[in-house]
Amino acid sequence: MAETTGHIDRFEQDLDLIESCGITRLRYPVRWHRIEAAPGEFDWRATDAVMDRLRERGMSPIVDLVHHTSYPRWLTDGFGDTRFPTAYLRYAEAVARRYGWIEEYTLFNEPFSTLMLCGHEAIWPPYRQGLHDFLGLVRNVLPAVAEASRSYRELLPDAKHVYVDSCERHTAAGPEGVGMAELANDRRFFVADVFLGRHLDRDRPFVRQVVDAGFEDLLTMPPGRIDVLGLDYYAHCQWEFSAWGVGLVPTPRPASLCEQIVEYWNRYDLPCMLGETNIRGFGPDQATWLKYTLEQCARARDAGVPFDGFCWFPFVDSADWDSLLYRCDGNLDPVGVYSIDCNLDRQATSMTESFRLAASGAPASALPAFELQEPVATWLKGYRPQMAHWRWKPPPPEEIGPVQDPDMRIELKIVDPDETNGACDDRG
Numbered sequence: 001m002a003e004t005t006g007h008i009d010r011f012e013q014d015l016d017l018i019e020s021c022g023i024t025r026l027r028y029p030v031r032w033h034r035i036e037a038a039p040g041e042f043d044w045r046a047t048d049a050v051m052d053r054l055r056e057r058g059m060s061p062i063v064d065l066v067h068h069t070s071y072p073r074w075l076t077d078g079f080g081d082t083r084f085p086t087a088y089l090r091y092a093e094a095v096a097r098r099y100g101w102i103e104e105y106t107l108f109n110e111p112f113s114t115l116m117l118c119g120h121e122a123i124w125p126p127y128r129q130g131l132h133d134f135l136g137l138v139r140n141v142l143p144a145v146a147e148a149s150r151s152y153r154e155l156l157p158d159a160k161h162v163y164v165d166s167c168e169r170h171t172a173a174g175p176e177g178v179g180m181a182e183l184a185n186d187r188r189f190f191v192a193d194v195f196l197g198r199h200l201d202r203d204r205p206f207v208r209q210v211v212d213a214g215f216e217d218l219l220t221m222p223p224g225r226i227d228v229l230g231l232d233y234y235a236h237c238q239w240e241f242s243a244w245g246v247g248l249v250p251t252p253r254p255a256s257l258c259e260q261i262v263e264y265w266n267r268y269d270l271p272c273m274l275g276e277t278n279i280r281g282f283g284p285d286q287a288t289w290l291k292y293t294l295e296q297c298a299r300a301r302d303a304g305v306p307f308d309g310f311c312w313f314p315f316v317d318s319a320d321w322d323s324l325l326y327r328c329d330g331n332l333d334p335v336g337v338y339s340i341d342c343n344l345d346r347q348a349t350s351m352t353e354s355f356r357l358a359a360s361g362a363p364a365s366a367l368p369a370f371e372l373q374e375p376v377a378t379w380l381k382g383y384r385p386q387m388a389h390w391r392w393k394p395p396p397p398e399e400i401g402p403v404q405d406p407d408m409r410i411e412l413k414i415v416d417p418d419e420t421n422g423a424c425d426d427r428g
Contacts, residue, residue, distance in 0.1 A: 001318055001319055001320065001325075002029070002031065004319040004320065004328060004330050005316055005317065005318065005319050005332075005340060005344065006340070006344035007316065008046075010344070010346075011049075011050055011053070012053065013346065014315065014316060014346070015053060015054070015057060015059070017315070017316075017338060017346060018059075018315055019057065019059075020356075021337070021352070021355055021356045021359050022356065022359040022360055023359055024057075024058060024059050024060060025059070025060045025061075025062070025309065026059065026060075026061055026062070026311075026315070027061070027062045027064055027106070027275075027311055027313075028050075028054065028061035028062065028063060028064065029063075029064045029067050029070070030047055030051075030063050030064065030065055030095055030099075031047065031070055032065065032066060032070055032071055032072060032091055033070050033071060033072045033073065034046060034047070035047055035091070036072050036087075036091060037072060037073070037074075038074065039072075039074055039083075039087065040090070042094055044098060051099055055101060060103050060104065061102065061104075062104040062105060062106055062162050063095070063099065063102050063104070063105045063106070064105075064106045064109055065091070065092060065095060065105065065106065065107050065108065066088070066107070066108045066109060067109040068109065068110070068114050068117075068124065068325070069114075069118065069124050069125055069325075071084070071087075071088075072087075075087060077126050078118060078124075078125040078126040079114075079115060079118055079119070079126070079137045079140060079141050080119070080126045080128065080136065080137055080140060081126075081140075082140070084140055084141065084144065085140065085141075085143065085144035088141075088144045088145070088148070089144055089147060089148055089151075092107065092148040092151070092152075093148075093151065093155065096151075096152060096155035096156050097155065100155075100156065102156065102159055103158070103159050103160065104159060104160045104161075104162050104228075105152070105156070105159060105160075105161060105162065106161075106162050106163070106164055106230070107145050107148050107149055107152070107161060107163075108141070108145045109164055110164060110165045110166060110232060111138075111141065111142060111145065111165060111191050111195070112165045112166065112188065112190070112191040112192070113165060113166045113232075115134060115137045115138055115141065115191070116134060117324070118137060119133045119134040119135075119136065119137035119138075120133065120134035123324055123326070124324075124325070124326075131209060131213055132213055132214075135210060135213055135215040135218070138191060138194070138215075138218060139215060139217070139218060142191065142194060142195060142218070142221065143221050143222070145195070145224060146195055146221065146222060146223060146224030146225075147222070147224070148224075149161050149224035149225040149226070150222075150224060150225060152225075153225060160227035160228055161224075161225055161226055161227045161228070162227065162228045162230050162273070162275070163192070163195070163226040163227075163228070163229055163230060164229075164230030164231070164232055164275035164276070165191065165192060165230070165231075165232060165275075166188070166231075166232050166233075166234075166237055167231035167232060167233040167237055167257075167260050167261070167264065168184070168185075168188040168237045168238065168239075168260075169185065169188075169237070169238050169255050169259075169260050169263070170184040170185050170188075170238065170239045170240070170241060170247075170251075171238070171239075171240050171241070171251055171253065172240070172241050172242075173240050173241065173242040173248070174242060176242060176243045176244075177240070177241035177242045177243055177244075177246070177247075179244060180241040180243070180244045180245060180246075180247070181239075181240075181241045182205055183205045183206055183209075184239065184241070186204050186205045186206040186207070187206040189267065190206055190207070190210070192226075192229075192268070194218050194219065194221055195223065195224045195226070196223050196224065196226060196268070197221070197222075197223030198223075198268070199267070200219045202219070207219070226268075226270055227270075227271070228270065228271050228272070228273055228308050228309075229264060229265075229268055229270040229271065229272050229273070230272075230273050230274070230275025230276075230311075231260070231261060231264055231272055231273070231274060231275055232274075232275045232276035232277070232313075233257055233260070233274060233276070233277050233293065234276075234277060234278065234279075235249075235250040235254075235279060235379055235380060235383075236249045236250055238250060238251040238254045238255065239251060240252060240253065250379050250380070250382060251382060252381065252382045253382055254382045254383055254386075256296055256299075256386050257292075257293060257296035257297070257300075258296040258297075258299040258300045258303065261274075261296070261297065261300035261305055261307075262300055262303055262305060265300070265304075265305040265306075271306040271307070271308045272300070272305055272306065272307055272308065273307065273308040273309035273310065273311065274293060274297055274309070274310045274311060275311055276311055276312075276313035277289070277293050277311075277312060277313065278312060278313055278314070278335040278336075279335070279376060279379075279380075280321075280333060280334055280335050280376075281334060281372075281373060281375075281376040282334065282349075282373055282376075282395065282399050282400055282401065283339065283349025283350040283351040283352070283395075283396075283399045284349075284350045284351070284370035284371075284373070284395030284396065284399055284400070285370070285372055285373055285376040285395075286334075286335065286349070286350075286351040287349075287350045287351045287353075287354035287355075287367065287368060287370055288368075288369055288370050288372060289376075289380075290312065290351065290354050290355060290358065290367065291354065291364050291367040291368070291369055291390075292364075292383065292386070292387060293310070294310060294358055294363075294364040294367070295364035295365070297310055298363065298364060310358075312337055312355065313335075314335065314336050314337075315336060315337045315338065316336045316337070316338045316339075316340055316346055317332050317333055317334060317335060317336035317338070317339055317340040318332075318333045318335060318336065319331060319332055319333055320333070321333045321335075336351075337351055337352055337355045338352055339351075349399055350368070350370065350395065350396060350399060354367045354368065368393055369387065369390040369391065369392050369393065370392070370393060370394070370395040371392050371393070371394055371395060373395065373400055373403075373404070374403060374404045374405065375404045375405060
């Protein structure tokens with residue numbers, strides 16, 4: 001994605017734009033698959049170029065060591081490869097020794113969500129499916145990540161581990177969906193619980209499944225260390241189940257983001273941050289979602305949660321999430337602080353201005369609430385009661401494209417691989 005969006009060639013420009021918004025602390029990837037193209041052979045040149053510039057500019061990156069499937073190609077079985085633990089720990093140590101000045105790091109982005117998509121839903125490599133395969137990947141990956149978190153206490157004693165994963169909550173539409181909602185609500189905590197060695201009561205619905213599947217050893221895994229809990233939140237993080245495995249997303253009756261943050265804080269007693277958020281739409285839609293999420297984070301802080309930061313993903317539009325990264329077509333995702341046009345040039349939008357205001361310290365109440373366009377208006381219909389106190393304004397007409405289908409859904413599935421889309425036909 002870094003190549004597809006032009007960031008590799010334009011990283012200086014992108015850093016200029018980030019600085020122009022008043023941002024000096026940012027999540028930034030160290031790309032293992034580019035550094036260690038052959039086992040044990042590290043090429044740091046491209047990474048050094050960016051990391052050196054970040055340091056020279058006085059920026060503080062939260063260095064991201066593995067983001068989804070960004071492991072080297074020679075790990076042919078991905079997170080199921082028996083070489084993964086040793087290779088990962090070797091790489092993690094090399095990063096810490098080379099960039100000893102970093103102040104924060106994420107050892108493995110979204111371990112629960114990533115391993116679910118790789119090992120339970122068969123959407124990402126190694127395309128495994130079901131409970132047993134999911135737990136097999138957890139067993140192969142999580143102990144190594146926990147070991148890295150312990151070793152980083154010595155390698156980077158003054159740096160913080162920012163552990164990030166999806167911030168979920170699930171409900172039932174009726175009696176038929178209660179069992180699935182209960183299981184999903186228990187499952188969402190499982191990987192973090194195992195990582196920390198907490199709350200592993202064998203009477204929990206999902207933990208019972210883990211034990212019955214023969215993975216009881218995960219419950220006694222040597223725990224890791226977390227300094228800040230990053231919560232990645234999107235409208236599709238809340239599902240409403242009508243039957244076993246049948247869910248509607250986004251839920252028509254979402255809990256507030258503040259409620260969810262407080263729930264995670266009460267469970268883990270760790271400082272929290274919003275690790276990621278966005279909404280897929282026009283610039284004014286994104287600005288409105290920024291207002292909502294920023295307001296909710298402030299409410300969580302006011303409720304007593306130690307709150308450590310707010311991160312919008314991404315700074316410039318990403319690409320190919322229309323197929324959940326199944327294909328590399330260069331289809332631009334309208335989600336960035338800056339929009340990308342057909343020439344990969346960066347374009348400011350209403351979102352850019354709202355983001356600048358927020359970064360300058362403006363409260364959510366000072367940000368505009370733009371009338372939502374389709375399909376975002378339909379996606380966020382359940383959130384409208386939480387926004388009832390806002391004063392709405394029309395979006396700038398020059399930022400609004402053709403009317404989109406209000407029935408378009410956010411779906412957790414890959415599209416037909418034979419379908420193709422133009423790189424600039426995907427906004428909204």
